[in-house]
Amino acid sequence: MSQCETVSPLAGSPGLPVSSEGAPVFAEPWQAKAFALTVHLYERGVFSWAEWAEHLSREVKRPERAADGADYFDAWVAALSHLLAEKGVAEEGQVLALQHSWQRAAEATPHGSPIVLSNDPQHLPDAGRRGGV
Secondary structure (H helix, E strand, O other), X not given: OEEOOOOOHHHHOOXXXXXXXXXXXXXXXXXXXXXXXXXXXXXXXXXXXXXXHHHHHHHHOOOOOOOOOOOHHHHHHHHHHHHHHHOOOOOHHHHHHHHHHHHHXXXXXXXXXXXXXXXXXXXXXXXXXXXXX
């Protein structure tokens, strides 16, 4: 597990796995990246702490979530996606399409090779990006 060296209020997110010292910990690199992206967007004023807490809390409490919190970061990403859509930063359909593209890319990538979006058999170079940037 890796640690994040941040003092952001997001480190106090409900249910966030923490070390014995209280620092966030992540079981997978993508979890740390999702956390870092959320911190970055919060610090840039894309959303407030209250907005984030409300979205994350709602997502974590969904009945289909794992009782043991095993899918906590799935809830984290879902909350971030919904919040960005609500704010008009990203359209939910685009986020979902990009998520599916990454999943197809992962499935098409030989074991031990880096997963890249271009491995998606249905990949379009500008898929999931606004204005093709």
